[in-house]
Amino acid sequence: MGAAVAESRSFTPLPAAWIADRATDPTPAVGWPLLATPLLAVGPAPADDTVERHLSLDAHLIRHPEATCLMRVQGNELREQGIQDGDLLIVDRTAAPSTGSLVVAVRDGHFGLARVDRDAQGQRVLHTVQNAQNAQNAPLEPGLDPAAAFTVWGVVRWNIHRLWPGRLAS
Numbered sequence: 001m002g003a004a005v006a007e008s009r010s011f012t013p014l015p016a017a018w019i020a021d022r023a024t025d026p027t028p029a030v031g032w033p034l035l036a037t038p039l040l041a042v043g044p045a046p047a048d049d050t051v052e053r054h055l056s057l058d059a060h061l062i063r064h065p066e067a068t069c070l071m072r073v074q075g076n077e078l079r080e081q082g083i084q085d086g087d088l089l090i091v092d093r094t095a096a097p098s099t100g101s102l103v104v105a106v107r108d109g110h111f112g113l114a115r116v117d118r119d120a121q122g123q124r125v126l127h128t129v130q131n132a133q134n135a136q137n138a139p140l141e142p143g144l145d146p147a148a149a150f151t152v153w154g155v156v157r158w159n160i161h162r163l164w165p166g167r168l169a170s
Contacts, residue, residue, distance in 0.1 A: 031056035061158050067093040069154070071104065071111075078113065081129055088160040095155035102129065102156040107149070114150055126150040 036052035039045050062068045073087045081102075083089075089104075097103050097116045105114040105126055114126040 030054045031059070061090055062092075063157070064092055064094045067154075068157075069093070078129055082161070083113070083129075083159055084161060086162055089156045090158040090160070091154035092157045093154040095157060097124075097152055097155050099124070104153045104156065105150040106153050107151070111153065113156070114152075116152075126152070 031054040033051040034053055034055040035048070036050040037045060037048040058065070069091050071089045071091055073083055073089060074085060076085045078084070091104050099116055099118055101116045103114050103116060103126065105112055113129045115129055117125050117127055119125050
């Protein structure tokens with residue numbers, strides 16, 4: 001019985017190439033291993049650790065490094081929009097906003113998130129994300145001048161959302 005227990009707890013050694021592909025500190029030129037088999041959202045997928053290619057997250061997420069910054073979201077008011085407390089937004093200051101884009105807007109010297117939309121005449125308008133469903137151009141913060149114009153500061157290209165529980169230390 002002892003041999004059966006020992007055998008059930010043994011692991012098959014992994015090939016050295018597999019371990020090398022999963023290095024936790026890749027050089028930016030190489031990137032992280034992207035597995036070839038996609039993970040199905042529902043149901044099982046065949047377990048296949050074949051590496052399709054190495055993917056640099058900088059190259060994948062950032063088109064204009066000199067004009068891109070990260071902004072951390074504070075608060076859960078935008079949870080229904082898929083944006084939660086602690087999320088990192090990758091904001092590109094050179095990207096052109098289009099209808100449906102989420103943008104960082106400035107109004108009365110305050111940052112806020114806004115959605116690019118079109119009015120009945122086809123003109124581009126910005127709505128605060130909280131009020132985009134009501135199509136009201138409400139102030140980004142209570143007490144701000146509602147007549148003040150929004151200025152697009154940058155376009156949100158990606159939202160990096162943490163899935164495991166707990167707060168971030170940084």
